[in-house]
Amino acid sequence: MIEFSHVTKDFRGTRALDDVSFTVAPGSVTGFLGPNGAGKSTALRVLTGLSRPASGSATVLGRPYADLGCPALLVGTLLDAGALHPGRTGREVLTLGAMTLGLPRSRVDEVLDLVGLTRTESRRTAGGYSLGMRQRLGIGHALLGRPRVLVLDEPANGLDPQGIRWMRELLGDLAASGCAVLLSSHLLHEVEQVADRIVMIGRGRVLADGTLDELGRGRSLEQTFLDLTADADRSAA
Template sequence: MIEIEHLTKRFGSTLAVDDISFTVRPGLVTGFLGPNGAGKSTTMRMVLGLDRPTGGTAHVNGRSFVDLPSPARAVGAMLDAGQVHPRRTAQAHLTALAETIGEGRVRVQQVLDLVGLTDQARRRAGTFSLGMRQRLGIAAALIGDPGIIVLDEPMNGLDPDGIIWVRSLLRRLADEGRTVFVSSHLMGEMAQTAGHLVVVGRGRLVADVPTDRLLSDHASVVRVRGPEPTRLARVLADAGGTVEPAGDSALHVTDLDPAQIARLTLDHRLEVHELVTERRSLEDAFLELTHDATDYRADHTTERTVTP
């Protein structure tokens, strides 16, 4: 189990992590989401004892990582798959790690088989593709057969088969009772992989919630379009709806279901050309949650061509 309480980290005048608290429990995959610069990697580094907190605590099985009697057996981590000497083979890299913690060649072969690198074991890591380096990083994280796994963006660079493999692996590790803590920008995969989500933005905790609850809370929006959008918006808002422009004289409406909207338009003699429920994805829910906690945001409403 990972327990984070009032964790804070400053780098000079920059507040990277701002008094966050949450628990990563065994038996399920916990996804760690947030925009770039939200504090995800810094939080993971503090969990692993690589950065010292300015305030608060990050405990692993009730202790600071540095106080664990055998850290590599308790926690397996991959924060950067590129941290491998390029002239070392995959087998040599894993063997060195295994010998450090008292494991033998049998365990090296097991993790090579597990991540699908057996046939590439004698290739130098510098010749690996990004996806192969990710597999090697995951193998290194699992070398000590840890009860807690911490992975930062493990699906980057993987092809569709590789992504499905990672999804299955993470679920299997969680089903074995392990604590699995994974950051990712692939929202579709997190929706299918993680049973619980922790969302941060600008260093602050935005959400700490089961995945299915987050999806149900942001499950759908009704798109309604007619020739009098201003009047339509006023009628729907007066009835308790949350109304936002959706372009092309359309409105996105929440807090009212399609039957209620249809009845209101009929009662107020409003002409409607479109009335449809749009299912929202985890990406939609994420963007809504982090809308005010994103440092770098592009304008999604228009496309511009920039001429140098």
């Protein structure tokens, strides 16, 4: 379970998040959809304890992220695939993560298989990986602890069509096993292919929250999204 409750966040006099409230239930994939600069990444930073809100709260499994003890055993996060150490091999990245979490090294091979990185690829340094390979490695790192909650920021970036299909299937399987998945993206088409619910955000405010059918109401989801973001832009002007 993820819950945002009336979260507000300001940066240098600019309101980045404005009374943001929504939940992500166990066993579901919630798409967090909005254009670049809408507030998605700020919300995820608040959720994972990297930034403090001015007011309101964001909790995971009923508690603030920082109060979870060993968060990575409960919450898997991928906020920036480019943050991987470029001089370490993919296997080293996962092995260090497993050691930190007290997991057996056999979990590294399980995760490599899960994300589709070969043994040869795992021996290459992350600095030589394509963006798609870094995404796979980052998702693998997030899954090391078999988390109950998964938070992903733009995980489809750099993935080829086969990789995107793999990611859809993976997220569907995780949700079916009871995991609560929050998928942040500006790519409407990719979100609607996998999400059970969608939260649309613009100018730091939640514009809509519901299932695909609820948000469409006879129109395409794209048109609903364009209309809502245009309304938000006009209100801010």
